[in-house]
Amino acid sequence: MNMPLKHSADATTAEEGLAIQEEQAKFDSKSATDLAMQNTLLTPRFYTTDFDEMDAIDVSSVRDDWDELIDEMVSDPNKGHFKKNADWDQVDWEGMDPALRKEFIDFLISSCTAEFSGCVLYKEMKRRGTNKDITQLFQLMARDEARHAGFINDALREAGVAVNLGFLTQKKKYTYFRPKFIYYATYLSEKIGYARYITIFRHLQAHPEHRFHPIFKWFEEWCNDEFRHGEAFALLLKTDPKLTSGGNVLWIKFFLTAVYATMFVRDHQRPAFHKALGVDPDWYAHEVFTKTSELSKQIFPITIDIDHPRWQPTLRRLHKANVAIAEAKGQSGLAARLRQATNSARAALAFVSLYTIPAKKHAVPATTRLEPAY
């Protein structure tokens, strides 16, 4: 019998990690292909952006905060965290309610794809840049995303779902996003991700009987990675005041509204998941929006008025229209096409109604950095 192998999640350098991985591979006799598993092809998207513009970012105006954040990421507080230990309880996949199982696997696959796409995007930025500050940041974030994806993948394997990475040999098209849109979207995505995970984590701390899978126990440290990534994007936004003033405030409002509305609609489409967690999706949405708004005040000069009388009922209308569109899509005939068109118009109107709710304005603090406090 050989010595127990060191886990490469504990490696300090890339070289050490690779050496451990290669050693480990020799002992891994169970290849995914040997097992009769459900095969899921990951379908990440591929992006380009204005890499020169991104490379020209100068972080000297936020140097102290920047260095502190990068040092924290380099120290890698979550190294070794993303692996199973005694806390990983046995999961009764056979006994799980089929509706819950379906929704939970959707959660795992979607989360895995998102982490994976994040990794591809960050890695590409790292590769195309020459600015040391920027390339180092993206390299560190790619490391975290790949680690998260690997962790979710392991949970999927346990559920009998094998992730297929064969997409690379398929023809794929590269689309284009403007750098500022990447900043707004990923900043919000990281911060709302933190708020979503920490809200579930705290809820399950108080109600452990609802923790139907051990992965939720990892959410606290996990979302601290998301929090740090969000901090990095906040600092990037801070380097150019134009990004958070003038006409760009309208873009910020658009992204806030779109991200909140999408989250509301998607969560309400997964009733079994939320019921099993003992979470009311309306309560959850309000909690997550409140936390995200509070956090985003660090850099955005506006927040959405989520207590406005029009907010909640319009979100419900949007959700209803979305369900009706999907139903009509599944049917044939002129009447179905007409229903699809009517409901698409309803959804668009609902979004406009949400977007035109007056935003709350506030002063942005001189220093950007925050610590996770929820």
Added chain:
Amino acid sequence: MGWLTRDIERAPCTVEISHKFESLHAHVRFNNGAVINPGDEVKVHGPEIMAPFGQIVREDREATIFRASKLEQLWTRLTGDVEVMELCEFSFSEEVTL
């Protein structure tokens, strides 16, 4: 690159797929320094690359880059932003029912 014509290039590349617990990733690097622009399409040749669980697979392959025409590139730059919400993660797929 013409306004309406698409160039086709071959480029040697290295594909790395990691199917490991601590890192799940997949990357293509062009070994001749080729740069991908908006609207370009890339096809890596050869059979599907599968990394068994617990392994990293690195292979040198040949790729074809289908260069977008100037018009297509401009169009992608102008319209790509529409899909930017894809960058946000919401834990669930967009399917209304599963």
